Amino acid sequence: MTATIAESGTGRAMPPVVYVPTTDEPDPHQRRVVMHHVEDGRTALYTYSAPDRLDDFYLPGSPWMLCDVPTLQRIHDETPYDLLFVDVDPGLREETAEATS
Template identity: 85%
Template structure:
Protein backbone atom coordinates (compact mmCIF):
# COMPACT_ATOMS: atom_id res chain seq x y z
CA UNK A 1 0.00 0.00 0.00
CA UNK A 2 1.54 3.29 -1.07
CA UNK A 3 0.86 6.56 0.70
CA UNK A 4 1.29 8.66 -2.46
CA UNK A 5 -1.49 7.89 -4.95
CA UNK A 6 -3.28 4.82 -3.72
CA UNK A 7 -6.04 3.64 -6.02
CA UNK A 8 -8.74 1.06 -5.59
CA UNK A 9 -9.23 -1.86 -7.96
CA UNK A 10 -11.77 0.29 -9.82
CA UNK A 11 -9.14 2.92 -10.53
CA UNK A 12 -10.72 5.50 -8.24
CA UNK A 13 -8.39 7.32 -5.86
CA UNK A 14 -8.39 6.02 -2.29
CA UNK A 15 -9.97 8.55 0.10
CA UNK A 16 -7.45 10.12 2.52
CA UNK A 17 -9.41 8.68 5.45
CA UNK A 18 -11.94 5.86 5.80
CA UNK A 19 -14.33 4.65 8.49
CA UNK A 20 -13.61 1.06 9.51
CA UNK A 21 -16.05 -1.10 11.52
CA UNK A 22 -14.97 -2.24 14.98
CA UNK A 23 -16.29 -4.53 17.69
CA UNK A 24 -18.76 -2.90 20.08
CA UNK A 25 -16.86 -3.28 23.37
CA UNK A 26 -18.10 -0.62 25.83
CA UNK A 27 -14.49 0.52 26.37
CA UNK A 28 -13.34 2.13 23.09
CA UNK A 29 -9.74 1.20 23.90
CA UNK A 30 -10.70 -2.49 23.89
CA UNK A 31 -12.37 -2.44 20.47
CA UNK A 32 -10.89 -4.37 17.55
CA UNK A 33 -11.10 -3.91 13.80
CA UNK A 34 -13.62 -6.32 12.25
CA UNK A 35 -12.49 -8.35 9.25
CA UNK A 36 -14.48 -10.90 7.29
CA UNK A 37 -13.82 -14.10 5.37
CA UNK A 38 -15.09 -13.98 1.80
CA UNK A 39 -16.34 -17.03 -0.10
CA UNK A 40 -12.91 -18.03 -1.43
CA UNK A 41 -11.38 -17.98 2.07
CA UNK A 42 -9.51 -14.71 1.81
CA UNK A 43 -9.72 -12.11 4.58
CA UNK A 44 -11.33 -8.79 3.72
CA UNK A 45 -11.36 -5.43 5.45
CA UNK A 46 -14.34 -3.24 4.61
CA UNK A 47 -13.90 0.52 4.83
CA UNK A 48 -16.19 3.44 4.05
CA UNK A 49 -15.53 6.94 2.76
CA UNK A 50 -18.18 8.50 5.03
CA UNK A 51 -20.14 7.48 8.15
CA UNK A 52 -23.43 7.46 6.23
CA UNK A 53 -21.97 4.99 3.71
CA UNK A 54 -20.92 2.71 6.57
CA UNK A 55 -24.47 2.98 7.89
CA UNK A 56 -26.01 2.26 4.47
CA UNK A 57 -23.67 -0.50 3.25
CA UNK A 58 -22.50 -2.22 6.45
CA UNK A 59 -24.73 -2.63 9.51
CA UNK A 60 -26.71 0.28 10.96
CA UNK A 61 -25.31 1.51 14.26
CA UNK A 62 -21.94 -0.23 13.88
CA UNK A 63 -19.11 1.33 15.87
CA UNK A 64 -16.16 2.51 13.77
CA UNK A 65 -12.70 4.04 13.86
CA UNK A 66 -11.36 6.67 11.48
CA UNK A 67 -8.23 5.45 9.63
CA UNK A 68 -5.81 7.15 7.28
CA UNK A 69 -3.68 5.18 4.82
CA UNK A 70 -0.70 4.74 7.20
CA UNK A 71 -3.13 3.34 9.81
CA UNK A 72 -4.57 0.89 7.26
CA UNK A 73 -1.00 -0.21 6.53
CA UNK A 74 -0.31 -0.67 10.25
CA UNK A 75 -3.49 -2.76 10.59
CA UNK A 76 -2.34 -4.86 7.63
CA UNK A 77 1.12 -5.30 9.16
CA UNK A 78 -0.37 -6.45 12.49
CA UNK A 79 -3.25 -8.55 11.09
CA UNK A 80 -2.82 -9.08 7.36
CA UNK A 81 -5.89 -8.93 5.15
CA UNK A 82 -6.05 -9.99 1.52
CA UNK A 83 -8.67 -7.55 0.27
CA UNK A 84 -9.58 -3.97 1.08
CA UNK A 85 -13.08 -2.99 -0.04
CA UNK A 86 -14.16 0.65 0.01
CA UNK A 87 -17.87 1.54 -0.01
CA UNK A 88 -18.95 -2.05 -0.69
CA UNK A 89 -21.89 -3.90 0.84
CA UNK A 90 -20.52 -7.12 2.39
CA UNK A 91 -24.01 -8.64 2.58
CA UNK A 92 -23.93 -8.92 6.37
CA UNK A 93 -27.66 -8.81 6.72
CA UNK A 94 -27.59 -12.40 5.41
CA UNK A 95 -24.11 -13.60 6.52
CA UNK A 96 -22.38 -13.15 9.88
CA UNK A 97 -18.97 -14.83 9.30
CA UNK A 98 -16.38 -12.44 10.67
CA UNK A 99 -12.89 -12.29 12.12
CA UNK A 100 -11.81 -9.70 14.69
CA UNK A 101 -8.32 -8.26 14.63
Template identity: 50%
Template sequence: MERPALPPVVYVPTITDEDGANRLRMHELRDGRVALFVYSAIDRLEEQYGEGHPWALLSVPNLQLAHERAPFDLLLLDRDLHPREEAAHG
Protein backbone atom coordinates in the same frame (compact mmCIF):
# COMPACT_ATOMS: atom_id res chain seq x y z
CA MET B 1 -8.81 -1.95 -14.62
CA GLU B 2 -7.55 0.88 -12.45
CA ARG B 3 -7.85 0.68 -8.71
CA PRO B 4 -9.91 3.46 -7.15
CA ALA B 5 -7.89 5.91 -5.08
CA LEU B 6 -8.47 5.81 -1.36
CA PRO B 7 -9.66 8.98 0.33
CA PRO B 8 -7.28 10.45 2.95
CA VAL B 9 -9.32 8.80 5.73
CA VAL B 10 -11.79 5.91 5.81
CA TYR B 11 -14.39 4.63 8.26
CA VAL B 12 -13.73 1.05 9.36
CA PRO B 13 -16.23 -1.11 11.27
CA THR B 14 -14.97 -2.45 14.58
CA ILE B 15 -15.91 -5.19 17.02
CA THR B 16 -15.17 -5.71 20.69
CA ASP B 17 -13.40 -8.98 21.44
CA GLU B 18 -13.91 -11.15 24.54
CA ASP B 19 -11.17 -9.19 26.35
CA GLY B 20 -13.04 -5.91 25.79
CA ALA B 21 -10.53 -4.61 23.23
CA ASN B 22 -11.73 -2.93 20.05
CA ARG B 23 -10.58 -4.61 16.85
CA LEU B 24 -11.10 -3.91 13.17
CA ARG B 25 -13.86 -6.13 11.83
CA MET B 26 -12.48 -8.54 9.23
CA HIS B 27 -14.58 -10.70 6.94
CA GLU B 28 -13.67 -14.15 5.68
CA LEU B 29 -14.79 -14.53 2.08
CA ARG B 30 -16.12 -17.73 0.52
CA ASP B 31 -12.74 -18.43 -1.07
CA GLY B 32 -10.95 -18.17 2.31
CA ARG B 33 -9.39 -14.75 1.79
CA VAL B 34 -9.76 -12.15 4.55
CA ALA B 35 -11.14 -8.74 3.61
CA LEU B 36 -11.28 -5.43 5.42
CA PHE B 37 -14.28 -3.38 4.29
CA VAL B 38 -13.73 0.39 4.55
CA TYR B 39 -16.07 3.27 3.74
CA SER B 40 -15.52 6.79 2.44
CA ALA B 41 -18.40 8.21 4.53
CA ILE B 42 -20.10 7.25 7.79
CA ASP B 43 -23.53 6.97 6.13
CA ARG B 44 -22.15 4.34 3.75
CA LEU B 45 -20.84 2.29 6.69
CA GLU B 46 -24.18 2.64 8.50
CA GLU B 47 -26.09 1.46 5.40
CA GLN B 48 -24.21 -1.83 5.67
CA TYR B 49 -23.78 -2.35 9.43
CA GLY B 50 -26.63 -0.33 10.90
CA GLU B 51 -26.80 3.01 12.65
CA GLY B 52 -24.71 3.11 15.81
CA HIS B 53 -22.35 0.29 14.79
CA PRO B 54 -18.89 0.99 16.27
CA TRP B 55 -16.25 2.26 13.87
CA ALA B 56 -12.78 3.78 13.69
CA LEU B 57 -11.56 6.58 11.44
CA LEU B 58 -8.20 5.62 9.90
CA SER B 59 -5.78 7.43 7.63
CA VAL B 60 -4.01 5.56 4.84
CA PRO B 61 -0.78 5.28 6.93
CA ASN B 62 -2.84 3.86 9.81
CA LEU B 63 -4.40 1.31 7.44
CA GLN B 64 -0.88 0.16 6.61
CA LEU B 65 -0.10 -0.21 10.32
CA ALA B 66 -3.35 -2.15 10.80
CA HIS B 67 -2.35 -4.49 7.97
CA GLU B 68 1.05 -5.07 9.57
CA ARG B 69 -0.58 -5.94 12.92
CA ALA B 70 -3.46 -8.02 11.55
CA PRO B 71 -2.87 -8.92 7.89
CA PHE B 72 -5.77 -9.05 5.46
CA ASP B 73 -5.83 -10.11 1.81
CA LEU B 74 -8.21 -7.50 0.39
CA LEU B 75 -9.11 -3.92 1.18
CA LEU B 76 -12.59 -3.17 -0.19
CA LEU B 77 -13.86 0.41 -0.44
CA ASP B 78 -17.59 1.19 -0.21
CA ARG B 79 -18.64 -2.39 -0.92
CA ASP B 80 -21.97 -3.93 -0.01
CA LEU B 81 -21.78 -6.62 2.65
CA HIS B 82 -24.47 -8.60 0.87
CA PRO B 83 -24.62 -7.75 -2.83
CA ARG B 84 -28.19 -7.49 -4.04
CA GLU B 85 -29.51 -10.42 -6.03
CA GLU B 86 -30.18 -8.28 -9.12
CA ALA B 87 -26.54 -7.19 -9.13
CA ALA B 88 -25.46 -10.83 -9.28
CA HIS B 89 -27.56 -11.33 -12.41
CA GLY B 90 -26.60 -8.08 -14.13
Protein backbone atom coordinates in the same frame (compact mmCIF):
# COMPACT_ATOMS: atom_id res chain seq x y z
CA MET C 1 0.92 -3.03 2.11
CA THR C 2 0.48 -6.18 0.04
CA ALA C 3 -3.31 -6.36 0.24
CA THR C 4 -5.32 -6.00 -2.93
CA ILE C 5 -7.45 -2.87 -2.95
CA ALA C 6 -10.86 -3.59 -4.39
CA GLU C 7 -13.17 -0.67 -4.95
CA SER C 8 -16.82 -0.28 -5.74
CA GLY C 9 -16.21 0.04 -9.47
CA THR C 10 -16.28 3.83 -9.51
CA GLY C 11 -12.59 4.15 -10.33
CA ARG C 12 -12.09 6.56 -7.44
CA ALA C 13 -8.76 6.86 -5.67
CA MET C 14 -8.43 5.73 -2.07
CA PRO C 15 -9.95 8.41 0.22
CA PRO C 16 -7.51 10.10 2.63
CA VAL C 17 -9.44 8.62 5.57
CA VAL C 18 -11.94 5.78 5.88
CA TYR C 19 -14.36 4.56 8.55
CA VAL C 20 -13.61 0.99 9.61
CA PRO C 21 -16.11 -1.23 11.49
CA THR C 22 -14.91 -2.32 14.93
CA THR C 23 -15.99 -4.53 17.79
CA ASP C 24 -18.20 -2.80 20.35
CA GLU C 25 -16.28 -2.84 23.64
CA PRO C 26 -17.29 0.09 25.89
CA ASP C 27 -13.69 1.36 25.99
CA PRO C 28 -12.85 2.58 22.45
CA HIS C 29 -9.16 1.77 23.05
CA GLN C 30 -10.06 -1.91 23.45
CA ARG C 31 -11.93 -2.16 20.16
CA ARG C 32 -10.55 -4.21 17.28
CA VAL C 33 -11.27 -3.85 13.58
CA VAL C 34 -13.67 -6.41 12.15
CA MET C 35 -12.38 -8.53 9.29
CA HIS C 36 -14.31 -11.03 7.19
CA HIS C 37 -13.49 -14.14 5.20
CA VAL C 38 -14.73 -14.03 1.62
CA GLU C 39 -15.88 -17.07 -0.36
CA ASP C 40 -12.42 -17.93 -1.68
CA GLY C 41 -10.93 -17.94 1.84
CA ARG C 42 -9.14 -14.60 1.69
CA THR C 43 -9.45 -12.10 4.53
CA ALA C 44 -11.15 -8.80 3.73
CA LEU C 45 -11.24 -5.45 5.50
CA TYR C 46 -14.31 -3.41 4.58
CA THR C 47 -13.91 0.36 4.84
CA TYR C 48 -16.23 3.28 4.12
CA SER C 49 -15.65 6.82 2.91
CA ALA C 50 -18.29 8.29 5.25
CA PRO C 51 -20.28 7.15 8.32
CA ASP C 52 -23.55 7.15 6.36
CA ARG C 53 -22.02 4.78 3.80
CA LEU C 54 -20.98 2.46 6.62
CA ASP C 55 -24.62 2.49 7.81
CA ASP C 56 -25.95 2.01 4.26
CA PHE C 57 -23.55 -0.72 3.09
CA TYR C 58 -22.41 -2.47 6.29
CA LEU C 59 -24.75 -2.55 9.31
CA PRO C 60 -26.56 0.48 10.70
CA GLY C 61 -25.16 1.70 14.02
CA SER C 62 -21.94 -0.31 13.80
CA PRO C 63 -19.10 1.07 15.92
CA TRP C 64 -16.21 2.39 13.85
CA MET C 65 -12.83 4.04 13.94
CA LEU C 66 -11.43 6.63 11.57
CA CYS C 67 -8.27 5.46 9.79
CA ASP C 68 -5.81 7.10 7.45
CA VAL C 69 -3.53 5.11 5.13
CA PRO C 70 -0.66 4.77 7.69
CA THR C 71 -3.18 3.39 10.22
CA LEU C 72 -4.45 0.89 7.64
CA GLN C 73 -0.83 -0.15 7.12
CA ARG C 74 -0.37 -0.69 10.88
CA ILE C 75 -3.55 -2.77 10.98
CA HIS C 76 -2.25 -4.83 8.06
CA ASP C 77 1.12 -5.29 9.77
CA GLU C 78 -0.54 -6.50 12.99
CA THR C 79 -3.37 -8.52 11.44
CA PRO C 80 -2.78 -9.08 7.73
CA TYR C 81 -5.71 -8.93 5.33
CA ASP C 82 -5.75 -9.85 1.66
CA LEU C 83 -8.42 -7.48 0.36
CA LEU C 84 -9.33 -3.91 1.20
CA PHE C 85 -12.83 -2.91 0.08
CA VAL C 86 -14.04 0.70 -0.05
CA ASP C 87 -17.81 1.38 0.05
CA VAL C 88 -18.77 -2.21 -0.72
CA ASP C 89 -21.70 -4.15 0.76
CA PRO C 90 -20.40 -7.40 2.32
CA GLY C 91 -23.93 -8.88 2.43
CA LEU C 92 -24.24 -8.83 6.21
CA ARG C 93 -27.90 -7.80 6.17
CA GLU C 94 -28.78 -10.96 4.21
CA GLU C 95 -26.75 -13.10 6.64
CA THR C 96 -28.49 -11.48 9.63
CA ALA C 97 -31.93 -11.98 8.04
CA GLU C 98 -31.18 -15.65 7.29
CA ALA C 99 -29.97 -16.27 10.85
CA THR C 100 -33.19 -14.87 12.35
CA SER C 101 -35.59 -16.74 10.07
